[in-house]
Amino acid sequence: MNSIFFYFFATVLILAALTVVLARNPSYSVLSLVVAIFSLASIFILLEAFFVGVILLLVYAGAVLVLFLFVVMLLNLNKEEVARVRQSRLRPLGFLVGAAFLVEFLWVIKASTATETKTPGSIRGTIETIGRILFTDYLLPFELTSFLLLAAVIGIVSLAQGALKSDDTQQLSS
């Protein structure tokens, strides 16, 4: 039963990830990334990382991708802008790098015998267990992330203010 779910969600995840990369229209990319995040969260829950899976859904599907979709709609790209995909001469090089990485990765996993003998540990990533570790051993990093988010908020506000000021000067000069 577990493996049926794993293969199903893995297939959906890979197909959705390919759509993210290959779709022409950015809004299709965003929507297929939502599908990819949902199947990734399902795989997290198969790995019994319940808290992380739910946070992934809330943060990514709930906040980050809505922000992405909002920006895609806000920019309101016309059809020519979306369709204007000129092929670069370096494009095959990108596929080559990706393929080389994949081959290398599969080779390393196949070569290492340590991964085969592992049996799953008896851990369940519930809110209780994760929260207990987060607020004891990892309290300082947890508090420091609030500074990171504060820095992000200040950065966005200053970027937006610069945009407003440049709009004002454009209106004055026109």
Add this chain to the structure above:
Amino acid sequence: MPGLSHYLILSGILFSIGLVGVTTSRNVLKILLSLELLLNAANLSFVAFSRYNGDYTGQLVVFFVMLVAAAEVAIGLAIVVLMYRNAKTIQADDLKELRW
């Protein structure tokens, strides 16, 4: 029953797809979306190792990675919006000049 190597292979495939996306797309929004794929491929490895080593630290790292990703996306999208306002383009290689 899928083992650790299954999850790691899935993570590797996801990472390669994201890498191809970052290196080949010219649309800045698609580059940011592919970066999300890269981060989530790493997250999948962390959760799989956490499960198979019986250690919760991997799941905490995923938590922190998601916080960093949220900050990165917010700043990145603000820069994309500014870029579109100033240069009227979201293609990465239309930005050839150092000043607008």
